[in-house]
Amino acid sequence: MRRRHWAGLGSASVLALALGLTAASAQAPSAQTPSTQAPSTQAPATIDPTLGIPLPEQPALVILRDERPAEASREEPGMVTGTVAPSGVPQNNLVTSEPQPTPATTLGVDDRPAALDIPASDIPATNIPAVDLPPLDPALSPPERLRSAAPSEVTIPPPDLPKVVVELPSGSTLAGDIAARMTEGLALPRLAERERNEILAAYQAQENRPLWIDGKGWSEAARHLVAQLGRAAEDGLRPTDYPLPVFEASDKGKLAEADVRLSALAVLYARDARGGRIDPRRLSKLITPTLYLPSATEVLSELTAVQDPGTALAAYNPPHEQYRRLKAKLAELREHLDDTPLVRIPAGPPLKLGMRDERVPLVRARLGLGPSEEPVFDHSTALALADFQKKAGLPANGVLSERTLAALGTPATARGEQDIIAQMERWRWLPPDLGESHIIVNVPEFMVRVVRDGKVVHQTRAIVGKPDTATPIFSHKMDHVIVNPSWNVPPSILKKEFLPGLAADPNYAAKRGYVVTRHGNNISVRQPPGERNALGWIKFMFPNDHAVYLHDTPNRRLFASERRAFSHGCVRVDNPFLLADQVLGPDWSHERLKRLIGSGERMIKLPQPLPIHLVYNTYVVGADGHMTVFDDLYGFHRLVRQALEQRG
Template sequence: MRLRRLVETVSATALGLALLLAPATAQETTGELGIPLPEQPALVIVKRDAEPQRLDIPAPAEVTLDLRPSTDLQSAEAAEAKDMVTGALSTQPDRSLTEPELDLPEPEMPPVDPALTKPIEPVQPQLAKPAAPQIDLPPLPDVAVTLPAGLELSGRIAAQAEIAAALPRLSARERADIVAAYAANENRPFWIDGKDLSAAGKQIAARLGHAGEDGLRTGDYLLPVFEANDKDSLAAADIRLSALAVLYARDARGGRIDPRRLSKLITPKLELPSATEVLSELTGSADAGAVLAAYNPQHAGYQRLKAKLAELRIHKPETPVARIPAGPALKVGMRDARVPLVRARLGLGSSEEPVFDRSTALALADFQKQAGLRADGVLSDQTVAALAMPPSTRLESDIVAQMERWRWLPTDLGENRIVVNIPEYKMRVMHGEKLVHEARVIVGKPESATPVFSHKMDHVVVNPSWFVPPSILKKEFLPGLANDPNYGARRGYVVTRGKNGNISVRQPPGERNALGWIKFMFPNDHAVYLHDTPNRSLFGAGKRAFSHGCVRVENPFALADQVLGPEWTAERLKRLIGSGERTIKLPQPLAIHLVYETFVVNEAGAVSTFDDIYGFHRLVRNALEQRS
């Protein structure tokens, strides 16, 4: 029995070695691989206490491996197992050497729930997928991208803003404000819509084209030219239109000339709008043209002048006035071939001799006066130029100059106000457009002119003292005091000498006081005010330019009735006369305007002219003509 087990062990070992050496010695023969086994060593059996005995074991037959696929596998799992390794193992050995078969009992498996079983579906062979059919897709529509309005011009506007806004009469600050306004709008255009002006842009352009209706010069606001398909020119045109609108608004408010450069006595507070304000109002309005036009004065006096200007231009004669040749200045008694032309121009009859006589000089002086020239009756070059201009044209220039001075007034004159027209020698108290009080006044002499400005009256002084102003002190009192230390005292003045050598002269209240019994105060840089006067007889004169600059009022207690209210009647104020100085506050500050109107148009359209006593009208007209 032991011998048999030993043989079986040796056979199994030899079989394992044959399997390991099979790949190296295999030969392909009709699907079978023959593997020669190594020579078996001799087996020797040793028994205890006996001689070793050799056992002869026959060599095993050739081992054959069948690698052909088996047809007995019925499932996908069996086929996969076959692919992994083996085939059927067959031998042709001696039966005595084969491995004994084991008789093992079948394992008992629990019954399977039919509900959990799933029939195995036969594996269908995979067929090649057919090629996908070629489908012709319809063309995709063009994609339309809508950009914010004007965004396509933003880059060009940003690049050109500073250059396009550079109008000569706009300051650097105004140009910078225009550029900043575009930057705040993402550099999109304000007035260009697509390839043309927007509705607002056309409204602004129309107003600029009618600038002459308000006495402005249309040539100052020439519209930009642009190409509809040229984005650079569109961008530049939009910026330039903004700059022109800003310039127009400033000119309409009085920015064409600086009144303080004409005279130190013309000191209005101009209400010039900023570029930011103008563009903000225009872009936020439904009617940009109306907003732009509203920068011109809306006062009734201005509107009547505007209507008269339009009337003159409609009826302007087409036939020019005969031109008078230039030559030497002509005075009375001089002979000149131009004298007949001068007389004809002035509406005088012909003369036998070309002599510049007294009648010609008087008529010429009247013309010079109306033209705002020096009325000396001398035919100067300036007078010749004025004679060459048709009367209607000269009146146009005068009205335009007067309209310009209206621009210097506040837009809000005050519902209740005092207006002193210096060339007319008149003072008026107005409630709205209703005249409630009027009085004659005395104004400053040409050498001590009454200034032109607006202010607020806030108090009244009864029994005032008069402090001699520095100009009078220097011209009159100091020379007199140098010659006579009692010069002031003998005239009723109190002279005070300060420690630093300064001298002040005061006239106490009284009947002879230069201010009379009452003065109306509106503190200002010129130290002028309205007041009473002891020289009341001067109100009877036709031309009343007699003061040192203040305005003397006829019947000042009647004016006090208008400004102080019912609590302080004229009778109550007069009872204070002769007592100490008394200051009375107005119930509320009252607007006062010292104006210079040499041309006034009434409600019927008639023109009234007043003397240009200080030459202010001529200064304004000449400045406007030189600008043109």
């Protein structure tokens, strides 16, 4: 039923009841004679010329904001009469209309429900019997209370009205602007074409509706996302890589562009957090980790499916405990400003031990040494400079080279930040899940560890590759062990050592216990099993492109050295049969394995493949917060730090 019709029925009911009351009053005996009635103190009422009854003051017609009828007063004993007229007086939270001179039946009421503001009647009391109304239940809503209090025979059900929902602006309103501003929104220099296309496809799948914008700007989810981008520096990322767009909420074009730009920044951050800032394979052919870079489709699907996309975005950073310790150390370092006075040292030729130069006093001052009588680059200066070079990741040769001079001009705090950030970057190259049980070989530390459920259950010393035959950095899975292994001489050693020796002496290999096999114009050299075999009695295999593995060695005295970089690239393990206990399980104890020695080559498969990670951690933070720095054995740390600085 239309509201206007409802209001008309209400007015007709009120007038009909008033006629009935007037007739009843005329038939009843008067309680007073005219001479005994008290004079009226009220203003004379207007007499309706048709009905002959006094009319009350005009009430107000009000429109409720929440479309609910006004609550019935508990003080009214029964039904009252009155006429309907508009009023402009506001009541509480009611929205009133301007006074209108037209009758109630022609008010032009809109589709919102109307409440009748009816004052108490001035008609004298009659002998109409009282109507018993049930008590009002305060738990009911105002419309339900009105319906429960009114007599059933006069109850008028409210009309069914549609609800009005307002969106500013709606998704469909911005869809055209998003499609038009897609190119501008995706204009980030480091965002690859593949990611741009995936973001475009993600919006098209949503009919170009916004992902992060609501009627007032950033949505609640977007604000979480923006906050995480602002905290990029805490994870060693560069906040300027994720510049947030500036827009006015009234500019639909800027709103659309900002929505697309935030999606692009989130994708870029996620890929950077997983190690996408630099390509490690371009630094060295020996750094070949498998990066787990998420696609734009994966990132946007995950972020738009959660209430707090900021937390989901932060989770793309490495979850490893060592990474969290480095992050805490970075925050600690930034809290303490470097108080080392910087001294500007002019450029010049390299300075070595025993050289005289006017720059020597400046070098000593920069290194915190006292003044010397002569400007001679003496032993104490060279030692202090070598210590500085070691901490800076430079060759610790005690020579004031051009690179060392540049490092001396960098504040210690800034240099420390760069070192920690470079180490954090290398943790991004590892898989997010290292494996419940895994082996980790830290090359600069010369150590092998077996980790199970987050705890180190076995560790041993290792010998790694020499600087000119460095051990590669990568992750793989160990799947079998060979007892009594043969050693097939790799091509690099064959070319450098055996071919020249064979050219000079055809018996060069045989004299050393090697077997030479010819395949046409090609030859291969193999060392059979035995105590002189270069691989010792056992080797741990994880087939890879670098042809390296873990193995025993007949030259065990080298494990006593502090700096153990002696191999051609493979990792030699101290006490290898104890390591076999950990990887082969209880069925193959080291006693059982040792009984196989000398009985011919034997392959034993692992119960299940075991992840192994060859890493290059030069900065390691202990559980107590103490940071240990290992030598940059191959210069890989310096390469990473320089690459990050140059990219910035």
